[in-house]
Structure formats: structure tokens, C-alpha cells
Amino acid sequence: MNFGLLAPIFLAGLALLAIPVLVHLTHKERKEPVEWPSLMFLQRIEYRAARRQRIRHWLLLLLRATAMALVVMAFARPVIEGVAAATGASGGPRHLVVMLDRSHSMQYGDRFARAQEAARDAVSGLSPGDRVSVITFDDVPAAPVAASQDAPAAMAAINAATAGDRSTRYAPAVRLAGRILSDAGIPRREVVLISDFQRRGWSSDDDARLPGGTALRTVDVGAADSPNSTVGGLEIARDVSSGVERARVTARLTSTHAEPRAVAATLRFNGRQVDRREVTLPPSGATSITFAPATLPAGVTRGEVSITADQLSADDTFVFTLAEGENISVLIVESDGAAASTSLYLARALAIGDAPGFRSRIVQSGRLTSSDIAGAAVIVLNDAPPPRAELTRALASRIAEGAGLLIVAGPRADDRSWPVDATLLLPATTGDIADRPAGRPASVGFMDRSHPALTVFRAPRSGDFAAARFLRYRTLQPVSGAEVLARFDDGAPALVERRVGTGRALVLASTLDGIWNDLPLQPVFLPLVHQITRYAAGYAERRRWYTVGEVVDLARDPSGIASDSARGTLVALSPSGERTLIPPERRPVIEIGERGFYELRPESGSRSVALAANVAAAESDLSRVDPEELTLAISPAPADTAAVSLTAGLDGLAEPERRHHLWWWLLAAAFVALAAETVLGNRLSRFSGIA
Amino acid sequence: MAQAPAVPVLDPVVLSRIANLELIARHVVEGFLSGLHRAPHLGVSLDFAEHRAYMPGDDTRRIDWKLYARTDRHYLKEFEADTNTDVVAFVDASSSMGFGPSGTSKLQYAKMVAASLLFFSNRQRDRVGLVTFDGAVREFVPPSAKHLYTALHALDRLTSTGAGGVLDRPISTAAGSLRRKGVRILISDFYEEPAGIAKAIDTLRAGGSDVILFHVLDPAERELPVDDAASFRDVETGDQIPVVPWQFRERYRALVAAHIDALRKIARERRVDYTLLDTTQPLDQALFAYLSHRQYTLRVRA
Numbered sequence: 006m007n008f009g010l011l012a013p014i015f016l017a018g019l020a021l022l023a024i025p026v027l028v029h030l031t032h033k034e035r036k037e038p039v040e041w042p043s044l045m046f047l048q049r050i051e052y053r054a055a056r057r058q059r060i061r062h063w064l065l066l067l068l069r070a071t072a073m074a075l076v077v078m079a080f081a082r083p084v085i086e087g088v089a090a091a092t093g094a095s096g097g098p099r100h101l102v103v104m105l106d107r108s109h110s111m112q113y114g115d116r117f118a119r120a121q122e123a124a125r126d127a128v129s130g131l132s133p134g135d136r137v138s139v140i141t142f143d144d145v146p147a148a149p150v151a152a153s154q155d156a157p158a159a160m161a162a163i164n165a166a167t168a169g170d171r172s173t174r175y176a177p178a179v180r181l182a183g184r185i186l187s188d189a190g191i192p193r194r195e196v197v198l199i200s201d202f203q204r205r206g207w208s209s210d211d212d213a214r215l216p217g218g219t220a221l222r223t224v225d226v227g228a229a230d231s232p233n234s235t236v237g238g239l240e241i242a243r244d245v246s247s248g249v250e251r252a253r254v255t256a257r258l259t260s261t262h263a264e265p266r267a268v269a270a271t272l273r274f275n276g277r278q279v280d281r282r283e284v285t286l287p288p289s290g291a292t293s294i295t296f297a298p299a300t301l302p303a304g305v306t307r308g309e310v311s312i313t314a315d316q317l318s319a320d321d322t323f324v325f326t327l328a329e330g331e332n333i334s335v336l337i338v339e340s341d342g343a344a345a346s347t348s349l350y351l352a353r354a355l356a357i358g359d360a361p362g363f364r365s366r367i368v369q370s371g372r373l374t375s376s377d378i379a380g381a382a383v384i385v386l387n388d389a390p391p392p393r394a395e396l397t398r399a400l401a402s403r404i405a406e407g408a409g410l411l412i413v414a415g416p417r418a419d420d421r422s423w424p425v426d427a428t429l430l431l432p433a434t435t436g437d438i439a440d441r442p443a444g445r446p447a448s449v450g451f452m453d454r455s456h457p458a459l460t461v462f463r464a465p466r467s468g469d470f471a472a473a474r475f476l477r478y479r480t481l482q483p484v485s486g487a488e489v490l491a492r493f494d495d496g497a498p499a500l501v502e503r504r505v506g507t508g509r510a511l512v513l514a515s516t517l518d519g520i521w522n523d524l525p526l527q528p529v530f531l532p533l534v535h536q537i538t539r540y541a542a543g544y545a546e547r548r549r550w551y552t553v554g555e556v557v558d559l560a561r562d563p564s565g566i567a568s569d570s571a572r573g574t575l576v577a578l579s580p581s582g583e584r585t586l587i588p589p590e591r592r593p594v595i596e597i598g599e600r601g602f603y604e605l606r607p608e609s610g611s612r613s614v615a616l617a618a619n620v621a622a623a624e625s626d627l628s629r630v631d632p633e634e635l636t637l638a639i640s641p642a643p644a645d646t647a648a649v650s651l652t653a654g655l656d657g658l659a660e661p662e663r664r665h666h667l668w669w670w671l672l673a674a675a676f677v678a679l680a681a682e683t684v685l686g687n688r689l690s691r692f693s694g695i696a
Numbered sequence: 697m698a699q700a701p702a703v704p705v706l707d708p709v710v711l712s713r714i715a716n717l718e719l720i721a722r723h724v725v726e727g728f729l730s731g732l733h734r735a736p737h738l739g740v741s742l743d744f745a746e747h748r749a750y751m752p753g754d755d756t757r758r759i760d761w762k763l764y765a766r767t768d769r770h771y772l773k774e775f776e777a778d779t780n781t782d783v784v785a786f787v788d789a790s791s792s793m794g795f796g797p798s799g800t801s802k803l804q805y806a807k808m809v810a811a812s813l814l815f816f817s818n819r820q821r822d823r824v825g826l827v828t829f830d831g832a833v834r835e836f837v838p839p840s841a842k843h844l845y846t847a848l849h850a851l852d853r854l855t856s857t858g859a860g861g862v863l864d865r866p867i868s869t870a871a872g873s874l875r876r877k878g879v880r881i882l883i884s885d886f887y888e889e890p891a892g893i894a895k896a897i898d899t900l901r902a903g904g905s906d907v908i909l910f911h912v913l914d915p916a917e918r919e920l921p922v923d924d925a926a927s928f929r930d931v932e933t934g935d936q937i938p939v940v941p942w943q944f945r946e947r948y949r950a951l952v953a954a955h956i957d958a959l960r961k962i963a964r965e966r967r968v969d970y971t972l973l974d975t976t977q978p979l980d981q982a983l984f985a986y987l988s989h990r991q992y993t994l995r996v997r998a
Contacts, residue, residue, distance in 0.1 A: 037926070038926060038927040038928065038929040038936055039922055039926045039927070039928045039929065039939070040795070040929055040931050041795075041928040041929060041930060041931065042791075042792035042793075042794075042795040042802075042885060042887060042914075042917060042930075042931055042932075043792050043885075043887035043930060043931075043932065044928060044930045044933075044935055044937055045887050045888075046948055046951040046952055046955070047928055047937060047939055047944060047948060048937060049951060050944050050947045050948060050951075062923065689923060
């Protein structure tokens, strides 16, 4: 039978036992005189001073010391039964938490199968009364079984787990384990962490520790050497030639094999092989391969680049989507008889770029038709007079539907000739031409770089507009509701915007031909034209692929599949075939949890949108963290263990201590000893005087 | 110190034991003797007891003519027929008698002894009297057949607050007021040199009275059970001396024992009865032992 103490610190009180001993030894003389009937006989006795004190009343001393010792022991809360060790010692039920890594890297070879086997072994070792929790984790932990005594359910959860495509993160899983352990309140705690211990799963900044008193055991299913080849990423260039849009795909391939590895790289569009190349991957290196330009099919293309599979095949394929016609059509309207250079710089600028590309077309104002307007995403009135009345109405209607209008206010731009009803389209009224002497040209004094039309210049040193010199500009009077995006140094508006319906109308106070100013000659000209054009068109870049773990807000998807407030229920189909309904009252977001193609479509409708998802590139990095290092990082802090060893010991002892109540008996015995001490003390000290 | 429980002055338990004995005076006492005592004079007691109606044949010299003048009837004076002895209890009420750590103080014990003996004596138709003293006489109740309750009241209110002194002085003062010889019961703790005690005894014995000594002590006075070194203060004189009990104890006990032996010797030499009373002993035990001894010695002497 073992003996333990819940609060051993109180044993320090045993030092107080020295007090009665000292009292007995040092008590030299009574302070009060003893009342005696007659000193007749005492006076006849020769007095000698006492040379040495000694303990005379041993029984009294023993009673006092015993009482004190009993009180101290009572406070120390003794327990008869064995002390429960802080880490998984015998005695009392234990709570086993099995943490099973199900991240993408666990698909390597037979890791996950071995991990499941280890998890089953851990669960099979449970004793009656033990609790078990199963946590499967990647970057998001889940606990299908929590603090349960149902071992079969734990087994079923382990068997049902599969390795997914998500990344590894240990910290959230450790925190969940800690929370489950703390909530269960069982003092004997054990965690079995089964993983391949991927280094990228733990960062030194991660602050997650298991609660004090938890025994941590690791099962390493990884391997020191895990060579892997991946398709790390793509670059896609698009061009339009003879009205045919083609895409040139370049894939970046990496390898951690120790030897060169020859692989076959294949490009597919909509499942059909487009190109195949043989490439040798360098040892522990990377290379890129460019496939031959391929014509994009109509509509949205589901593309795929794959290499010869290895032990981890999930990252040997990279998927993407491409939509035909991801260019912005720009209609440049010049005045009749405009010089050739009027739109030279503008057209040249729009001819550059492919993300998105711009398809610009120049039309004389006299030949402008409503179909021209209807086919353009952005209409630029480049120092051109207002269109005819019916065209103005078509223009206004097009803008209101979401197209963009850019009015370049040059010498010919005069809003007084606009039809009255079209003035609702204009962001500002144009006034007189302002001349600035050559010696003191105007420059851009203010720019709202937070505006979407100018965000490309938000970063420091992203564009020096101060270098552009403006010798002439139109004075603009912004209308009510318009927003001034830029001003000249004298405060005059330089760029004004007005929202018209779902479209945007902007007016620039100076020309783009290099005559009134030298803006086209400045480095900022190209990005300015591109950004304003993209903004005017309402362009939102469409992601060609997403990464597993991302959350996609479909309301912002350029396809507009979920942007309509009157949309119905959306159906999201995962690569594995899992169907998710998104009702209209719910925000249309989906979490990318699998690699492959997601399909989105209205529940009632045929239009569909595809989203490509790939495994995070970092997850393909199979470099390891030493399990011991991770164990040290997530194990309870020594102070917590020491303190909660006491607590765990206390918890382990608390149950038997509550049953026995030894402290009560000790206090009762102390009371009896004190009572006896009182009686004996009174009897011995009775001769202190006459009553 | 805890107060001794109030013990009735007349303890029925004590009386029931003493009632089987007769207090026999060792000497013939002055007065009228009938029954067990030998009186020195035959005759009528001078102590008037009561009136009774005249009946033919009574001694006409005993007619109370004054009462006849008042009532026009003839009444005879009755006098104490059996004149036993004067039993006078001398009770020491000095401060030292208040000592009583064992529960009953010596004074309380002495009061019980005195009351018991006086009561018993009164039943034997002795005249009882009481003298209480410390350094001087505190209260004097002349011996009389009618003074039992006066004596008992005096005993009852007796306290040990007075300073002590030599025994002989108050005894001599009181003895001078006692004209007849009788039984003198001296109850004290006898904290005086044996010579002084002897002198007091002689004073009491003067005129042929029978002296009985009761030496009352608390067990603590004989054992010195104090453990801690302390100053001991004389309750009568106020003097203090340092005492180391574990060093003094054996010598002290020997001195006390020697004193007791000396008193016994003095008593034996003067043919007085000496009894050492322990305040922890039951009263009836102590008096029974004395009266048994007394009865024996009277037979021997007679």
C-alpha cells in the first residue's frame, strides 16, 4: 500500500514541532509567584540556582508535539492509495488522444495505411474505463470521436479517414487536442501523434502546447529520404492571331530525387492531349518546359499539365482553367479628320499586355455605329465630338449596362454639343482650355491612389507622375456625384469619374497624343492606360487556378454566376463528386478542399463555371522536422508539468482522498491530544496561587 | 484557584457515622454530669433550661415567683439536668488556612470538622462554644447548650483573611474567658514552631481541660508538587523566596514530616490527642478514626 500526500508543502509545518520543545527547555521560571501557606519550611532550605534546564513533563511535551504533528499532517491531506504518476502511470482511467495526420504528404507511398495501422494499435490498447479521442488533421483538425469510451467508434473513425489534399499544420490540431483533454478533465492524459512530420507543418512562431501532465508519444510514418517530383506552377501566355486565340503553357517542374529523373510532361485541354514532351529533371533541382502554343477551344478550357507519377502522385498534375476571349475590347473613337498620331500612343499602349489583353479598334466618329458601341467593353472618346443623338443614347445604355467610357478632353472635346439627356453621362462639364507657360507647366499634384483606377500606383515609388508636364488642359467642373481622382498642381481637376448604372465614365482633362503634355513619354503612361482601361471595363481577373485550402467568394467571380442578387440555389460539385447546395440566402463561398476541378452551376440552369484547384506547392516539400524537436515544442512546459504533476497527482489522489477523509481523522486526533494536553497542563499548573 | 464546592456545614454523611459513637470526655468536667460524663459537682446546673407547671411533690424552692406574680400560676424552673462538658472548638482562620489546591481549602475542612463535632456534642447535651482566631480572637461564642446554632453561624461566615501569628496569643485570650474546664478542640495547620504550639496547648490544658488537636493540611503542603522554578509567596506575611522545586522537594518533605512528628510527640507528652487530617480525605473517615481512637484512650485512661 502506498502513501501519498495531496499537499506535501504543508509538511514544512513540522518544523513548528521545535516550538514546544524549545518552550519546555527554555521555560525558566514562572512569572507569577506561587501562593504558599507558609515559607516556614522552605526558608530552612538552602537555595541553589538551577544550572541546567531539562524537560520534565515528557507526557505534556509529547501531547503538544503530537497535536501539532497531527494538524500538520491533516493539512498535508494524506492519501493511503498509490500516487498517480503524472504521465500515464497505472491507476485510474486514462484519456488517449490519437492524432492522425491526413495531409497531402501522407499520400506518399503507404504512409497513410501505416498511420492508420498505428492508430488502430493505439486504440486497441485501451482499458475498460479509458476514454479515447480521434483527431484527424491537415491544416484544419477535426475530432470525429471526442472523449468517448466507445472504442469501436474510434476504430471506425480511423478506418474511415483518408489522406486528403490539404496542407499540414500541427498547431491547430495540438490546440484541439489540448482543449479536448482539458474539457474531459481526466488526469491521466496520453497523446499519440501519428504523422510523417513534415517540416512545413510547424513553425517556430506556432504557439501550441499540450496541457500539463500529458504524455506525448509519436509515431513516425515518414522517411528521411522521400524523393518527389512535382509540377510546381504554370505560366500561360495568350495571343490572338488571325482572330484565333492560342495559349502557350510553360510548366515549372521540380525534383528532389538524388538522381536525374526522366519524365514525360503532358499538356491536356479538356482531357485531350495537346502536347507531350520528354524532359529530364535535374537531381534536387528544377526545370521548365514550354509546350507548343495550342488553340483554345471555345468556352472555358480545363487544362492539365502532368508528369510521370512517382510516390506522391497528387502533385504530379497541375490543373487550370482558361476562358477564350479574356481580352478587353476597346473602341477608340476619334474625330473625323483626326491626325494619325491622335491615338497612336493610346493604341500602342493597349496593344501591349495579355493579362488581360486589350483588343482595340479605332473608329472615326462619323462612322461610329451602335454595333460598335455594343461590342466594346470600353469606349474611348479620344478628343472626339459627342456621338449623334441615337448613338449617344446607345452609348449611355451601354455604359449603364457595365461598360466604360473614357473621354479625353482635347481641343475638340466640348460638352456643349452633347445632347441634353446625354449630359447625365458626363462626369464633368468641360470648360475653357487652360494654358500654362512653358516655363511653368502644370504637373499632377494630387492622385487618389486608393481608387481602383489608380491602385497600381499605390505602392511607394510605383510611378512618378510629377515628371509629366502639362502645357494645356481643359478646365473641368465635376458634376454632383462625380469623384475627382487626380488634380493638377493648381488644384484643377485632371481626372474625374462618375458611376453610371453599373458602368463607369471618366474624363481626362488633357490629351493622350503627346501634344498638350508629355504624358505618353513617361514610364507611367503604359500602366496608367492599362489600369484606367481595366477599371473602366470593370475587369476582374479570373483566377486560373486556386490552391487547396482557399476560400472562394463566388460573388466576386468574374463569371457573375453568383453576383446576381436574384440568383437561385447554386450547386457546387467537388472533384470527388461531393455535392453542396448554396441557397440564395447564404453567402456564396466555397472552401477548396480537394484538388481537381470544381463545377458550379445554378440548380436550375445549364450554365456552369469551372474552378481548378491544386495542392499547395509547399506541401510537396517533404523535408522533415525531427519528431523529437516537435515533441519538445508541443509537450507541456516543465513548469506546467511540475505544477500539474502536483495537480495530476492531486487529481489522481483526489478520488481516494475523498473516499478516506484521513485529514478529518487526523484533526479529530489532534483535538483529542489538545484536550488531553489542556487537562494535564491544568493539573500540573494548579499550584499557582490561592483561589 | 478553583473554589471548593460548598459543603454543607452539617454533613449528613458525617453525622450518620458519628451518631454511633459517643463523645466521651476523658476528664470529669465541671458542671452537671448525668449519663456518660463524670461531673465534678453534684447538683443542679446553673443553666436555666425551661419552665414547667408545678405538680404536687416538686421542690417549692424551684418555683419561679416572678412568673407567678405575672401569671398567678405556679411554674418550676427547669435547669440542665445532665451537665456534660463544655466543648469549645478553636478554629484557626489565618490566611494560611485558605490554601486548598486540592479542591477543599483547609479552612473549609476545619469548619466542617468543627461543626460536626459541635453538633454531635450538642446532641450529647454538651455545651458547645466556638472561638475563631487568626493572630487574635475573631469571634467568641461562649459555650452553652443553646449556642450550637450561634456557633454554626459563626463558622459559616468565617473566612481566612487574617494574618497569622503565634497560636498562644488568641488562645490565651479566649481561654481566659472560659471558666469551666471542658474539651478544647484546636483545629489549625500549625505553621508555628513546635515550642509555640506546645505553649498554646498548655494554655488550653490549663484548668484540666481535655485538648484535642486536629492538624489540617492539604496534600500539596506535604508533597510540594510544583515543577517550575518560581517565587513562593507567604500568604500571611507576604514574604517571597525563590524556590527550585525539584531541588527543594525532598528536603521540604522531610521537614514537614519532622514537624508532624514533633507535634505528635508534643501531644503525646501532654496527653492530648493529635490527628493529622488530609483535606482530600472524607470527613467521616477522619472523625471516625479520631472518635474510635478517643473511645479507646478514654477506656485506657479510665
